[in-house]
Structure formats: C-alpha cells, structure tokens
Amino acid sequence: MNNRVVITGLGVVSPNGIGIPDFLYAIQNGISGIKFIPQFADLNFNCQVCGIPDFELHQLKNYVTETTLYGLKSKGIGYGIKAALDAWTDAGNHIASEQTLWNTGCVFGSSVSDTEMIKNTITRVDSKESKKLGSRVVEQIMNSGITAYITGRLGLGNKIINNSGACATGTQAILLGYEYIKHGMAKRMVVGSSEFVDAYIFGAFDSMRVLSRKFNSHPEQASRPMSASADGFVPSSGAGALVLEDMEYALGHNARIYAEILGGATNSGGQRNGGSMTAPNAEGVIKCIEEAIEISKIDAQSIDLVSGHLTATIADKLEIQNWTKALGRKGINFPKINSLKSMIGHSLSAAGSIELVAAVLQINNNFVHPNINLEDPNPEIVDLIGIVNLPVKNLQMEVNVIAKANFGFGDVNACLIISKFNNNG
Amino acid sequence: MDRIAILNELKKVLAPYTERKEMLESINEQTDLIKDLNINSANLVDIIIEAESRYKIEIDIDSAAKMFTVGACIDVIYLKINHTA
Numbered sequence: 015m016n017n018r019v020v021i022t023g024l025g026v027v028s029p030n031g032i033g034i035p036d037f038l039y040a041i042q043n044g045i046s047g048i049k050f051i052p053q054f055a056d057l058n059f060n061c062q063v064c065g066i067p068d069f070e071l072h073q074l075k076n077y078v079t080e081t082t083l084y085g086l087k088s089k090g091i092g093y094g095i096k097a098a099l100d101a102w103t104d105a106g107n108h109i110a111s112e113q114t115l116w117n118t119g120c121v122f123g124s125s126v127s128d129t130e131m132i133k134n135t136i137t138r139v140d141s142k143e144s145k146k147l148g149s150r151v152v153e154q155i156m157n158s159g160i161t162a163y164i165t166g167r168l169g170l171g172n173k174i175i176n177n178s179g180a181c182a183t184g185t186q187a188i189l190l191g192y193e194y195i196k197h198g199m200a201k202r203m204v205v206g207s208s209e210f211v212d213a214y215i216f217g218a219f220d221s222m223r224v225l226s227r228k229f230n231s232h233p234e235q236a237s238r239p240m241s242a243s244a245d246g247f248v249p250s251s252g253a254g255a256l257v258l259e260d261m262e263y264a265l266g267h268n269a270r271i272y273a274e275i276l277g278g279a280t281n282s283g284g285q286r287n288g289g290s291m292t293a294p295n296a297e298g299v300i301k302c303i304e305e306a307i308e309i310s311k312i313d314a315q316s317i318d319l320v321s322g323h324l325t326a327t328i329a330d331k332l333e334i335q336n337w338t339k340a341l342g343r344k345g346i347n348f349p350k351i352n353s354l355k356s357m358i359g360h361s362l363s364a365a366g367s368i369e370l371v372a373a374v375l376q377i378n379n380n381f382v383h384p385n386i387n388l389e390d391p392n393p394e395i396v397d398l399i400g401i402v403n404l405p406v407k408n409l410q411m412e413v414n415v416i417a418k419a420n421f422g423f424g425d426v427n428a429c430l431i432i433s434k435f436n437n438n439g
Numbered sequence: 440m441d442r443i444a445i446l447n448e449l450k451k452v453l454a455p456y457t458e459r460k461e462m463l464e465s466i467n468e469q470t471d472l473i474k475d476l477n478i479n480s481a482n483l484v485d486i487i488i489e490a491e492s493r494y495k496i497e498i499d500i501d502s503a504a505k506m507f508t509v510g511a512c513i514d515v516i517y518l519k520i521n522h523t524a
Contacts, residue, residue, distance in 0.1 A: 081478075084455040085485065148485040 015198035020435055022269040023105025023257030025097040025206070026371045029065030029250055029358045033100060038375050040357065041383040042408050046234035047358045048248055057213060061225035063233040064211065065250030065359035069093065077109070078167055085150040088128035090210035093253035093364070094160040095167070098122065098204050102168060105257035106269060111169040119172030119200045121190045122161045122255070123183035123207035125363040129214040131155050160208055172200045180422030181323070182280065183207045184254060184366025185430055189278040191258050192430075201263045206255030209364035216249055222292075224327060225249065237360075238387040239324040239353035240334070240395050240404065247325040250359030254367030256374070261437075271435045273377045276415075277310030278430035279303075289425040293329065296336050299427050303340035303419060306429035312415060314341040317349045317431075319382055321373045321418040324353035325360045331394050333421070338398055341417075348399035349417075350409065356386045366420040370430065373416045377434055382409040440520055442468075445494075445513045452489050456482045468510030483507075494520055 024034050029047025031037035040047070047065045054062040071092045074083055077099045086092065098120075099109055131154050138147050153159050158176035165174050173194055179186045184207035191203030211219075219225055226246040229236035237248040264271055281302045283295020307314050320337055324330050334351070338344040354369045361368055376382060388406050396404070419429040440448075450463055457463055457476040472478045478486070487503045490496075490512070496519035498506075506512045 079458055081456055081458055081482070146488055148488050149481040149483075150485065 015196065017196050017198055018261035019192045019195045019258050019275045020261050020264050021256050021272045021275065021374055021432070022259050022264050023101040024272065024371050024374060025100030025104060025255040026368055027067045027069055027093040027097050027253045028368055029067050029252060032067055032069055032096070034104065034375070037371070038379070041354065041372055041375065042381060044384040044386045044408065045357060046386060047250070048233045048236050050230060050233045053213060054216065057217065059217065059220045060223065060227040061220055061246065061248065062230040063226065063236045063248055064216065065248060065252070065361065067093065067252045069096065078163070085148070086154070087131055088154040088159065088210070089251070090124055090128055090208050091154060091160050091163055093210060093251065094122060094124070094206070094208035094255070095163055097206055097208070097253035097255035098164040099167065101206070101255040101257045102204060110167060114169050114171035116171040117201040118170045118203065119174055119191070119194060120161050120165045120170050120204040121173070121175045121177055121187045122164060122205065123177040123179070123187040123363050124157060124160050125178055125180060125183060125209060126215055127155045127157055127159060128210060128212070130212050133214070164204065168204065170204065178363070179426045179428070180424055181360070181362055181365055182420045182422035182426045182428040183363035184368070184370065185418065185420040185428035186280050186366070188256060188275070188367060188370055188430060189280055189428055192275045192278060195258055195260050201260045203258045204255065205258055206253060206367040207363045208253035209362045210251045211249045211362065219249055226326065235387050237326055237356050239326040239356050240330050240385065240392055241326070241388050242390045242392045244326040244330065244392070246327055247355065248359035250361040252358070252361045252364045252368055254364060254369070254371045256367070256371065273374045273432050274435045276312060276431045276433050277306055278428070279305035279309060280426070280428040281305070282427065283425045285425045291425070292423055294421045294425050294427060296332065298425060299333070299336040299421060300340040302427035303337065303417065303429045306417070306431050310431040312431060314343060317341060317415050317417050318413045319376065319416045320349050320351040321369050321416055322351055322353050323420045325355055331392060334395050334398050344398060346400045346402060348403050350382045350403050350405060351399065352383055352385050352405065354383070356388065366428065369420070370418055370432070373418050373432060377413050377416060377432060380411060380413055382411060382413065384408050442513050442517060445516050446509065448493065449509065449512055452486060452493055453478070456486060466509050468508070468513065470509040472507055472509070490516060496520060
C-alpha cells in the first residue's frame, strides 16, 4: 500500500502563542516566548530563562470532564490534551465520540513524565503516607499518560503509541503516524508531542553547561541559533499536534487540507564516527535526510525551506554542513533556512511537532518566519549557505516544499518532507 | 454527628467525582456510588482519602471495601467517628 497522507488539523501550545491564530501571528511577527524565571535564579542555575506557555490546567475546562480535570496535575499532559483536542476539532470533529473510532489511532510522544508529581510521590512514600496518594498518580507519571488521556477522551481505537526519542520525539511521532496511514493500517492518526521542563529537568541540562547563560537579563535575546554569539540553548515547554488522514478518506468527507506529508525517515548514526550520546554522527544525519527525500520522490532542488533543528549551540554549524551535503546545495543555491527555536527555545520532545505545525502554517500562508536574534550570523554558516538564505524578517514567498529535521540524544535523527497539497500529483 | 449530617457532608466529598451533579442533590442511603452516580471505581480510593481527612478518621482497607453505597459509607464513617470520640 502506498496511500497519500494529508494534514487536516493543527493544534499548538507554544510559549509565544496558544492556539493556531495566536501562534501564526507570533511566528509571522518574530515574537519571543522566552522569559526570565525568578525561581531559576533562586536555584543558582546558570541559565535563568526559559520558554513557558501561558497555560494553566483550568483552561482545559471545556476539553475534559470535570471529574477528569479534578486531580489532573501534570502540565505536560495538559499541554498535550489541549494541542491534540484543538487539532481534532480543527479537523472538523466533535470532541467526544459515542463509539470507539477503530480507524483512528494516536502516536503522541514525551520524554519525562511530570517530575513534580514524581517528587510528591517520593515525599509521600518516604513519609510512610503512600495510602494518601490516591488513584490519579499512576496515570500521570506513566509515560503513556498523555496518550491515555487524549485517546480516552476522543475514543480512538486504532494503534495507540507513546513514543520517546529525546529531541527527535515529535518528528518521529508524526513519521510513525504517517507510516501507519501510508501502509493502510489506519485512516486517521492524531500525532504530536509534549514537553514540560520543570526545575528538575532544567537543572540536569543546566549542569551539562549546554544552556544559554549570558542573556539572563535580556531573555528575549537568549535563544540565538546560527548566531556568532550563540551560547547554548534555551529550554522550553509546550506541545504540538496534527491530525493526519488518508488522502482519499479526507477527500471523501471534504476535509480542509493544509498540506501533504510526502515522506520521511528516521535512523541513528549508531554513536560511531563522531556520533555519541549527545552528538550526531554526520553520516547518519546525511543518510536520514537523503532517505527522506528519496521516499518523498522529490528532487532536493525543489525544497524551498529547511526547518532546522538548530538549537543555538556549536552544533548549528555542523548541522548546516550536513544539510548542504545531504541536499547537494550550498551558497546562494541553498534553500531558505529558519529555526523556530529563536523565538520559543528548545522544547525537547515537543520541538518536532511544534516546528512541524509552524512549517505547515508557512506552506499554507506562503511565508518564511524570521530568525530572530540573528544580527550577528556565524561567519562560517554564512560562508556555507549565504546570508540571503537566513531571513531575519518575515519573508513573503511561495513555499511549496519544506524539509524538517530534528536530532536527539542517543544519536537519533528524524526528517520529514511536507508539501502543498495538489490533488493532480 | 448524626447520619443526616454525615450524608450532607458526604455530598461535598463526592461532588468532584461525579458528573451527575443533579442526582447528587437527591442521594439517599440506597444510592450506589458506581451505578447511580457513575463514579469511576478507581476513584473510590480518592473518596476514602478525602473522607479520612474531612472527618479526621482512618478507614482501614476492610471497611473501605464495603463503601459502595451512600448508606455503607455513612455506616463506616459513623462507626469511625464514634469510635475515635
């Protein structure tokens, strides 16, 4: 089977905008979602800024039942519910189906379950009060809690998978959902990912000295992918979600189609040849992008925009070098490239799905969102791809094909190719 | 605290766990928590934890296992309150 797969619904909980209209406005106008966090200063973190969506759990009032909401404490699950249910209704569905929807599944990713909840559990157990924990802890500290809440609410009955692949999680979730539909195993998939970086996760990254630390007094300038002054990434939280459908199925009910997923790939460099727990093997990255292009049956020349991983570390330059090799394009001939992380930071597991939502919006509205904080591009990057391909202002242009990739700890790579939907294709 | 007072207090304990708010107003000793109020059976432990803290009592596992109807809840709570007192 080789079914075509289209995107019919979008949802997002981003530090610079919740819901598609606000998020679209934010990315067109280069609005940062990075803020100074007093708690992180109190905790003596080097990095004291992060991206946090303006979201509280009570905002789920019309999304889940009152009894579900009572006792729901996990922010990561909350973000995921909001994004997934928004995508679901955006695709023209009502939230709760009476019957199980056997043709519809869900792949939703996350990296760490709520550590605040785990801390509370540990405290209770250690003070010999485990019987006061109640019934709602397990479902919120299990990694699959997020898919359990989403699919239970929607009544989904096809494949239900909670995936985890560090910073490639979101891209992998979308790829898995795409593959199930492509191979005829499902008609629809709700896909996406979520991340809530609380102080405990943040502290562990801070200790690795990979986070930005020089811009604590200017939070909006802290996330600077591809710039000469980039000094580490800015952790972030949120969720992105999409509804994917078999093209024939979508056309059958006159769905509004945002874009098509042409193909994608995921692999690992095996932590060999320069690859490690924390750094990618360049050969693996290049193979992954090449394979995604091959599966998509496109010419690399047709790619208009690269939505990079580009976190604002020294790896940015290596990533761009890999893109030039994988696409066989460099200098002025390189496509436009941008990093959503310049506005919202690096939301780890959620990065891939929020960035793919941004990519779909750019295809759908014909623009390339700006790279903010790129007044001083890294000269080595400029040498590789030319300053003209690093837009710092919103760029109105025809965007037909986007390559989106993310790379994660464990030397995991994932790449997706999406295009404008054209039924004659 | 008499049975009526316990029942009225019990309504507040049960409220967050049922979507059937209108039925909650008219509960009596025969009301079944799961069948009538549609409370998720897994949440019965949360109701017991909440009752323990509200009435300042401890409900052992064997007593908790009987608490499926409003009447049975009142029996256990009534006994524990008077036992403690």
